[in-house]
Amino acid sequence: DTGVSQDPRHKITKRGQNVTFRCDPISEHNRLYWYRQTLGQGPEFLTYFQNEAQLEKSRLLSDRFSAERPKGSFSTLEIQRTEQGDSAMYLCASSLFTSGGYTFGSGTRLTVV
Amino acid sequence: DQQVKQNSPSLSVQEGRISILNCDYTNSMFDYFLWYKKYPAEGPTFLISISSIKDKNEDGRFTVFLNKSAKHLSLHIVPSQPGDSAVYFCAASDGGFSGNTGKLIFGQGTTLQVKP
Numbered sequence: 001d002t003g004v005s006q007d008p009r010h011k012i013t014k015r016g017q018n019v020t021f022r023c024d025p026i027s028e029h030n031r032l033y034w035y036r037q038t039l040g041q042g043p044e045f046l047t048y049f050q051n052e053a054q055l056e057k058s059r060l061l062s063d064r065f066s067a068e069r070p071k072g073s074f075s076t077l078e079i080q081r082t083e084q085g086d087s088a089m090y091l092c093a094s095s096l097f098t099s100g101g102y103t104f105g106s107g108t109r110l111t112v113v
Numbered sequence: 114d115q116q117v118k119q120n121s122p123s124l125s126v127q128e129g130r131i132s133i134l135n136c137d138y139t140n141s142m143f144d145y146f147l148w149y150k151k152y153p154a155e156g157p158t159f160l161i162s163i164s165s166i167k168d169k170n171e172d173g174r175f176t177v178f179l180n181k182s183a184k185h186l187s188l189h190i191v192p193s194q195p196g197d198s199a200v201y202f203c204a205a206s207d208g209g210f211s212g213n214t215g216k217l218i219f220g221q222g223t224t225l226q227v228k229p
Contacts, residue, residue, distance in 0.1 A: 004156070031215060042117075042202050042219030043157065056216065091156055095215060101147055102217070104156030 004105035006092050012111045013082055020078045021108045025094030032075050033102065034067055035091040036060065043091055049075060082112045116140045117205050119220035127228050132190040134223050136203030139184065143205040147217065148177060148188045151200045160201075161188070193227045200224050 005024040013019050025032050030051050035043035046065070047057045051072035061067075064082075069075040079086055089109050093102035118137045126132045134148075144165040149157035163170040163177045163186070170177050176189045190197055201224075204217040 033215070040122075040221065042119075042204070042221050043217075044219070045216050048216060093156070101149075101159030101162060102215075103159070104149075106154065106156045 004092055004094055004103050006090075006105035006108050008108055009106065010109045010111075012113060015084060015112055016081055018078065018080045019082060019110065020076055021090055021092075021110075023075045023077070023092030023094075023105060025074070025092070026103055027073075029094035029096055029103070030072070031095045032069055033093045033095075034075070034077050035093065037089040037091060037107070038087075046077075079110075082110075084112045086110060087112045114139075115221075116143075117203055117218050117220040119201075119203055119223050121223050122221070123224040123226070125226045125228060126193050128195055129192045132188075132193045132197065132225055132227065134188040134190075134201050134203075134225065136186050136188075136220055137184060138186075138205050140205070140207065140218075141184070142207040143218075145206040146177070146179060146186050147204045147206075148175075149202045149204060149219075150197075151202065151222070157202055190225075193225075195227045195229050198225055198227050 007022045033048040034046040037043045045058050046061050047067050049069040064080045067077045089107045091107045093104040095102045116139050147162040148160040150160050151157040161172050161175050161177050163179050179186045200222045202222045203220040
């Protein structure tokens with residue numbers, strides 16, 4: 001058990017480019033969550049999966065955002081046509097259905113220039 | 114609409130003394146509350162939680178108190194240690210965590226500095 005792994009740790013991209021982040025959860029965890037954190041704020045919920053099914057999406061997740069979790073293992077979060085307002089820390093977390101708390105990854109810091 | 118609020122952006126205490134971090138919420142449907150600690154360049158780490166059927170939960174140096182009538186919870190750290198210096202987030206769920214989505218609503222965080 002190596003914890004929740006996120007790749008890359010940092011991403012700098014030009015406005016209008018597409019980016020994709022990957023999250024590898026703890027292997028036995030069936031729930032996977034994506035959150036976004038901006039400076040001075042707490043993490044904000046974006047979406048979550050139970051196994052391979054995406055069960056809820058926040059209204060923060062515009063049409064430019066898409067998340068997948070094929071086969072209920074790793075997950076990807078893609079942002080198309082990035083905007084400067086997308087600059088943030090993107091956090092992935094996983095849990096067991098009956099867990100008392102998430103395990104977060106270290107996050108991917110996105111900077112859109 | 115900030116449903117979970119941490120009104121103190123920062124707190125400074127001396128080593129060995131008590132640290133008290135506060136959190137207020139507005140949604141009466143919240144029934145499960147958690148505290149997370151975050152160091153720079155790391156993801157938040159789960160610290161302690163409490164269900165709405167309790168008013169206190171203790172784990173070592175950490176105790177969380179819940180006052181449902183006031184919609185207020187607090188985290189007490191006794192004694193405080195320099196290694197406790199971090200950002201602390203309060204979070205709430207309306208699904209009992211294990212029951213519904215497990216989606217958490219986080220406060221803005223309080224930066225705790227423990228001085229040696």
